[in-house]
Amino acid sequence: MSAPDNSRDIFEDAVGRLDKALRYADIDPEAVERLKHPKQVLEVSIPVRMDNGTLRIFTGYRVRHDDTRGPTKGGIRYHPQVTLPEVKALAFWMTFKCAVAGLPYGGGKGGVVVNPKELSRMELERLTRGFIEQIADFIGPETDVPAPDVYTNAMIMGWMMDEYSKIHRRRTPAVITGKPIPLGGSLGREDATGRGAYYCIKELERLRGWTPHNTRVAIQGFGNAGQHLALLLHQDGYRIVAVSDSGGAIYREEGFDIPSLVFAKNETRRLKAVYCEGSVCTAIEAQTLTNQELLELDVDLLVPAALENQITRHNADRIQAPVIVEVANGPTTSDADEILSRSGKLVVPDILANSGGVTVSYFEWVQNRSGDYWSLETVHERLRRTMTAQFQAVWRIMEEQRIDMRTAAYALALRRIGEAIASQGTVRFFTARDS
Ligand code: GLU
Numbered sequence: 001m002s003a004p005d006n007s008r009d010i011f012e013d014a015v016g017r018l019d020k021a022l023r024y025a026d027i028d029p030e031a032v033e034r035l036k037h038p039k040q041v042l043e044v045s046i047p048v049r050m051d052n053g054t055l056r057i058f059t060g061y062r063v064r065h066d067d068t069r070g071p072t073k074g075g076i077r078y079h080p081q082v083t084l085p086e087v088k089a090l091a092f093w094m095t096f097k098c099a100v101a102g103l104p105y106g107g108g109k110g111g112v113v114v115n116p117k118e119l120s121r122m123e124l125e126r127l128t129r130g131f132i133e134q135i136a137d138f139i140g141p142e143t144d145v146p147a148p149d150v151y152t153n154a155m156i157m158g159w160m161m162d163e164y165s166k167i168h169r170r171r172t173p174a175v176i177t178g179k180p181i182p183l184g185g186s187l188g189r190e191d192a193t194g195r196g197a198y199y200c201i202k203e204l205e206r207l208r209g210w211t212p213h214n215t216r217v218a219i220q221g222f223g224n225a226g227q228h229l230a231l232l233l234h235q236d237g238y239r240i241v242a243v244s245d246s247g248g249a250i251y252r253e254e255g256f257d258i259p260s261l262v263f264a265k266n267e268t269r270r271l272k273a274v275y276c277e278g279s280v281c282t283a284i285e286a287q288t289l290t291n292q293e294l295l296e297l298d299v300d301l302l303v304p305a306a307l308e309n310q311i312t313r314h315n316a317d318r319i320q321a322p323v324i325v326e327v328a329n330g331p332t333t334s335d336a337d338e339i340l341s342r343s344g345k346l347v348v349p350d351i352l353a354n355s356g357g358v359t360v361s362y363f364e365w366v367q368n369r370s371g372d373y374w375s376l377e378t379v380h381e382r383l384r385r386t387m388t389a390q391f392q393a394v395w396r397i398m399e400e401q402r403i404d405m406r407t408a409a410y411a412l413a414l415r416r417i418g419e420a421i422a423s424q425g426t427v428r429f430f431t432a433r434d435s
Contacts, residue, residue, distance in 0.1 A: 009085045010083075010085050010086055010089045010308060010309065010330065011085040011086075011088040011089040011092065012085075013089070013333055013334050014089040014092050014093060014330065015035075015036050015092065016334055017334055017337075017406070017407075017410060018032050018035060018036065018410065018414070019032075020407055020410075021407050021410030021411045021413075021414055022414065024397065024401050024403060024407065024408070024411035025410075025411045025412075025414035025415045025418060026415070026418075027414055027415065027417075027418025027419075027421070027422065028418065028421070028422060028426040028427065028428055030421075030426045030427050031414075031417065031418045031421040031422065031426060032414070032418075034066070034421065035065075035066055035092075035095065035417065038063050038064065038065045038066075038088050038091060038092070039064045039065060039066055039067060039072075039106075040063070040064040040138070041061070041063050041064075041084070041088065042061065042062045042063070042135060042138050043059065043060070043061050043084065044059070044060045044061075044062075044131070044134035044135060045057050045058070045059060045060075045134075046058040046059070046060055046112070046127060046130040046131050046134055047130065048123060048126050048127045048130055049126065050123055051120050051122060051123055058112055058113060058114050058127060058130075058131075059112070059113045060110065060111065060112040060113070060131045060134065060135070061082070061084055061087045061110060061111050061112075062076075062087075062108065062109075062110040062135045062138055062139070062144070062146075063084075063087050063088050063090075063091040063108060063109055063110070064091065064106070064107075064108045064138075064143075064144050065088070065091035065092050065094065065095045065106065065107040065108060065109075066095045066106045066107060066417070067106035067143075067144075068106060068417060068420045068421050068424075069098065069099060069103075069104055069105060069106055069416070069417060069420050070098075070103070070104035070105040070106055071105060071106065071140075071141070071142055071143050071144060071145055072091070072094070072095075072105065072106045072107055072108030072143070072144040072145070073094060073098055073103070073105035073106065073107065073108060073144075073145050073147070073358060073361065073362075074090065074091055074094035074107055074108040074109040074110070074146065074147065074149075074358070075090075075109060075110070075146060075147045075148050075149025075150075075152065075178075075357075076109075076110035076111065076112070076131075076146045076147070076148070076149055076152055076160075077090075077109075077110070077111045077112075077149035077150040077151060077152060078111070078112050078114050078115075078116045078150070078151040078152050078156075079111065079113075079114070079115070079150050079151055080113060080114065080115040081113075082111035082112065082113045082114075083113075086111065086308070087109050087110065087111045088109075089308070089330060090109035090111075090149075090329055090330070091107050091108050091109035092107060093107065093329050093330060093350065093351055094106075094107030094108060094109055094358070095107030095413075095417070096351045096409070096410060096413040096414075096417075097350070097351040097352075097354070097355045097358060097413075098355075098358060099412070099413035099414075099416040099417050100351050100352050100355060100390055100394065100409050100412055100413045100416075101355040101358060101359050101362075101386060101390055102386065102389075102390060102416070103358065103359065103362045104362075105145075105358070105362065108144045108145075108146070109149070110131075110135070110146055111149075112127065112131055114127065116151050116152075117151075124156070125159055128156050128159045128160060128163070129159055129160075129163040131160075132159075132160050132163040132164055132167070133163065133167065136163075136164055136167045136168070139164070139175060140172075140175060141172060141174035141175050141365070141368075141369070145174070145175060145176065145177060145361075145365060146160065146175075146176050146177075147176065147177045147178045147357070147358070147361045148178040148224075150223070150307070151223075153178075153224075154178055154179060154180045154185060154189075154190065155180060157176045157177070157178045157179045157180070157185075158179050158180045158183045160175075160176045161173055161175060161176045161179055161183060161184070162183075164176070173368040174365050174368035174369050177189065177360075177361035177362075177364040177365055178357075178361060178364070179364070184364075184367075184368050185364060186360055186361075186363050186364035186367055186373075186374070186379060187373075187374065187375065187376040187379050188360055188363075188376050188379035188380055188383065189357075189360045189361065189363075189364055189379075190224070190228075191224075191228035191231075191232075192356045192357050192359065192360035192361075192379075192383060193224065193225040193228070193229075193327065193354050193356050193357035194224070194225045194226070194227065194228025194229035194230075194231070194232060194327070194356070195228060195229075195232060195356050195380070195383060196353070196354065196355055196356015196357065196359060196360075196383060196387050197225065197229050197303070197325055197327045197353050197354060197356060198228075198229055198232040198233065199356070199383070199384050199387035199388055199391070200325060200348055200352065200353050200387060200391050201229075201233065201301070201325060202388075203388060203391045203392070203395075204301075204323065204325075204346075204348070207395075208323075210300070212233070212236045212237035212238045212239075213237045213238070213239060214239075214300075215238050215239065215300045215301060216239045216241045216255070216299040216300050216301070217230075217233060217238050217239065217240045217241065217242075217299060217300065217301045217302075217303065218240075218241060218242035218243075218251075218294050218295075218297045218299045218301075218302050218303065218321070219240060219242070219243045219244070219303045219305055219327075220243075220244050220249070220291060220294050220295060220302075220303065220304045220305060220306050220310065220328075220331075221244065221245065221304065221305035221306030221307075221327070221328060222243050222244065222245045222261075222265055222305075223245075223305070223306070225305050225327045225328075225354065225357070226243070226303070226305035226306070226327065227262050227265070229303065229305065229327060230243060230258045230261075230262070231258050231259065231262060233258075234255075234256075234257075234258035234259070238255075239254070239255035240255055240256050240258055241253060241254075241255050241256070241297070241299060242289065242294050242297055242299070243256065243261065243294075244289075244291050244294050244306075245265070245306075246306075248288055248289065248290060248291065249288065249289040249290060249291055249293065249294040250286040250287070250288055250289070251286060251287045251288075251289050251294070251297070252285065252286045252287070256286075291306070291310075292315065295310060295311060295315060295319060296315065296318045296319060296320060297320065297321070298320045298321075299320070299321050300321065300322065300323065301321060301323050301324075301325065302319065302321035302323070302324045302325075303324075303325050303326075303327050304324070304326055304327065304328050304331035304332070305327035305328050306328050306331070307328055307331070308328065308329060308330030308331060309330065309331070309333055310328070310331045310332070311324070311331055311332040311333070311336045311340070312332075312333045312335070312336050313333065313335040313336055313339065315336075316332075316335075316336035316339035316340055317339055317343070319340065319343075319345065321345070322344070322345060322346065323345070323346045323347075323348070324340070324345060324346070324347045324348070325348045325353050326347065326348060326349055326350040326353050326354065327350070327353055327354050328350065328354070329350050329354065330350060331350065332347065337404070337406060341404045346405065347404065347405055347406055348391075348405055349405055349406035349409045349410075351406075351409050351410070351413065352390060352391060352394055352405075352409045355387070355390070356383055356387060359383055359386050359387070360379060360383055363379055363382065363383075390412075393412055394408045394409045394412055395408075397411055397412055
């Protein structure tokens with residue numbers, strides 16, 4: 001899905017939100033100034049021998065935004081449209097996400113400019129190992145800990161951990177999270193992002209008195225997070241009336257049987273096949289829409305779960321859903337935020353709604369370092385407790401200060417990051433006179 005609004009540098013747009021939140025967090029403006037600049041930025045070239053014998057050079061990035069609260073943490077995405085400003089914005093969001101989630105981490109992110117669907121499996125493995133070779137001195141269990149993101153998965157994380165371990169000549173599972181379970185992954189990491197968003201929606205259900213079978217949901221993006229969230233909501237009786245992937249969207253007023261959609265998508269790797277190719281096409285009656293049309297549907301809950309910059313100043317006034325839960329990172333631009341807030345929409349922001357993934361990544365890192373592995377029930381219970389507590393903390397700030405939920409989430413994060421920065425001393429401390 002292409003990003004329709006790239007007119008403003010995405011990193012500048014992300015950073016611009018800090019000034020508004022600063023008013024609601026009693027922290028030194030000096031601390032905020034630090035957060036406007038990433039700590040370290042690395043660009044690498046990755047030579048890969050392709051199956052046909054030719055050499056291709058891929059570009060990759062790793063950004064460490066801020067490590068005041070702990071090692072930097074954040075995924076690596078493989079996508080043809082990856083850019084440095086995008087990776088910087090994603091790293092910035094990770095700093096705030098980890099602070100909202102109360103994790104002892106700062107924010108980082110990585111990306112490789114590639115369409116992984118065009119590579120063979122062996123080319124993908126060579127590219128992955130090549131990327132780790134280039135960033136092996138930059139990452140580490142105590143410095144910077146990658147994880148999966150758009151178009152990367154557990155198997156790729158396993159190759160990354162293996163390559164890092166070979167380079168450093170010691171087995172180091174805690175360098176990467178989201179690994180396959182037999183290689184030190186955590187139970188419950190696979191569906192953690194979707195499940196975390198689900199726990200936020202359960203809070204909304206309680207607060208707003210929703211009855212699931214009367215609640216119509218549209219989900220943009222049917223990757224890991226979108227699929228797992230759809231499955232959990234479907235189990236509770238929610239009506240998922242629209243879903244989409246990069247090929248387009250499908251709509252069905254009565255709601256979809258999500259397990260069969262997930263099956264069809266994973267068999268064919270494309271949702272398109274569900275409605276327009278082969279026998280399943282006739283089995284499922286659905287109207288086809290574009291991704292943009294999906295966003296503008298008259299539903300009760302809209303879930304952008306694909307890429308950034310989807311709700312912009314060009315379409316924000318056409319969004320009909322009263323509640324938006326951001327499962328993607330950065331789906332809404334800051335000028336769209338203003339429009340949504342003027343029309344009274346409730347937006348549960350990405351840095352809260354999709355923090356389930358990094359929360360279980362933290363659980364995985366803890367398990368790797370202690371050697372003590374948890375049951376699935378323990379992971380689910382701890383995730384539920386964390387998500388619910390942070391949702392309620394953000395909600396309280398929103399109500400007390402009468403601000404939108406995103407500003408409240410940033411204010412909470414800023415307070416936590418600000419406390420950490422202030423405990424090392426800021427201008428207030430260094431210029432105070434000792435009486
Ligand atoms: N890529 C995910 C995110 O954007 C997960 C990051 C992690 O687990 O470190 O939150």
